[in-house]
Amino acid sequence: xxxxxxxxKILSEALPYILKYKxxxxxxxxxxxxxxxxxxxxxxxxDVVMLNSLGMKVVLVHGGGPEISKGLKAxxxxxxxxxxxxxxxxxxxxxxxxxxxxxLNKNLVKQLNLAGGHAVGLSGLDDNLIEAEPISKDLGxxxxxxxxxxxxxxxxxxxxxxxxxxxxxxxKDGNVYNINADTAAARIAGALExxxxxxxxxxxxxxxxxxxxxxxxxxxxxxxxKQLEKAGIIDGGMIPKVQCCVEAIRRGVKxxxxxxxxxxxxxxxxxxxxxxxxxxxx
Numbered sequence: 265x266x267x268x269x270x271x272x273k274i275l276s277e278a279l280p281y282i283l284k285y286k287x288x289x290x291x292x293x294x295x296x297x298x299x300x301x302x303x304x305x306x307x308x309x310x311d312v313v314m315l316n317s318l319g320m321k322v323v324l325v326h327g328g329g330p331e332i333s334k335g336l337k338a339x340x341x342x343x344x345x346x347x348x349x350x351x352x353x354x355x356x357x358x359x360x361x362x363x364x365x366x367x368l369n370k371n372l373v374k375q376l377n378l379a380g381g382h383a384v385g386l387s388g389l390d391d392n393l394i395e396a397e398p399i400s401k402d403l404g405x406x407x408x409x410x411x412x413x414x415x416x417x418x419x420x421x422x423x424x425x426x427x428x429x430x431x432x433x434x435x436k437d438g439n440v441y442n443i444n445a446d447t448a449a450a451r452i453a454g455a456l457e458x459x460x461x462x463x464x465x466x467x468x469x470x471x472x473x474x475x476x477x478x479x480x481x482x483x484x485x486x487x488x489x490k491q492l493e494k495a496g497i498i499d500g501g502m503i504p505k506v507q508c509c510v511e512a513i514r515r516g517v518k519x520x521x522x523x524x525x526x527x528x529x530x531x532x533x534x535x536x537x538x539x540x541x542x543x544x545x546x
Contacts, residue, residue: 278536285535286319288459289421291517293449293508294326294372296466296525304525305375308464311531312426313381320535321421324376324383324428325452327445328368335359348504349399349406352442357405360442364430365389372428383426389440391416394433394448396441407433407441409448412455450508454515461512462534463505464525469543470506472497483544486510509545520545 292312299305316322332350333343336359344351352360365387376383388394393416396407420427431448434440446463453461470492473479484492489506492498498506509520523530523542533541 274537277538281536282318285315285459287321289321289323289456290315290460290462290535291323291325291449291453291456291458292531293446293461293463294324294525295445296464299326299328299525300330304528306379307528308525308531309372309375309379309381311529313376313379314532315535316381316426322426323417323421323452323456323458324372324426325431325445325449326364326368326372326428327431328364331363331368332360335363346402348501349403349444350442351403352405354405357440357442360405361387361432361440364432364442369428369430376426376428381426382424383428384420385428385430386416386420387430388433388443388448393417393429394431394443395435396433396443397435398439398441405439405441407435407443409433409443409451410435412451414452414455417452417456444504446505446508447511450512450517451515453512453517458512458517460519460535461509461517461521462531463509463520463522464530465505465522466524466526467502468524469522470498470502481543482540483546485546486513506545513545 312322312324336343336356369385373383373385386393392413394409395411397410399406399408417427431443431445432440433443468477468480470481470484471479472481505522509522512520521534521542521544523534527541530541
């Protein structure tokens with residue numbers, strides 16, 4: 265247990281970061297094990313509420329792949345994937361909408377409110393927040409973002425609420441689309457000109473040696489990424505996550521980082537300490 269002196273040191277270390285991010289927008293892409301494990305979920309909600317209480321404008325963006333799969337299984341529908349994306353027909357998009365914009369979104373809002381915050385649930389359908397178009401006929405109602413309308417998010421933040429956004433969108437004809445949450449979070453962060461974008465994952469970050477958990481690369485320059493991919497340091501499921509970080513940087517987000525959501529209070533460690541807890545992209 266930390267001594268009083270150690271606790272004071274931790275609090276004093278946090279002060280510059282509190283001042284740095286006060287009144288600034290911070291987008292957190294919430295997912296992975298931290299969204300499934302109930303204890304970790306509680307800690308994430310507490311972290312978000314604390315940052316909000318310190319004057320930071322936190323936006324929580326979430327997907328919900330496991331919950332969607334569970335919902336489809338309940339109606340006897342098998343999940344099919346092409347290049348990691350869920351094939352989404354008319355029946356599937358109804359389940360996606362019910363799960364993401366309904367059950368899952370409202371549960372997160374409830375958890376934030378129980379933690380002492382004031383949260384509001386939104387989806388990409390609210391006030392034309394996410395305008396989308398289909399990626400391909402093979403994938404069905406899986407969309408790519410055409411435009412992000414930030415008015416409703418900014419209004420919600422200005423009133424002191426924490427927006428919790430589920431990543432579905434729709435086109436000019438009213439068709440609803442399932443949208444990759446990492447991609448949507450990065451685009452939303454860019455559209456909001458966020459100060460910081462945090463992508464939560466189930467790994468420590470980018471490791472220079474996959475067999476050595478202590479080989480975390482604390483900082484990566486975007487110009488190094490192609491070389492790191494060629495070397496196999498960035499591969500598989502990490503590639504799209506890194507691409508989303510690059511997209512956020514390209515769209516003007518000042519600080520972009522992938523963190524390990526399995527670490528208790530990883531958000532607070534990343535935002536309020538000198539140490540940080542993941543890989544930052546510049």
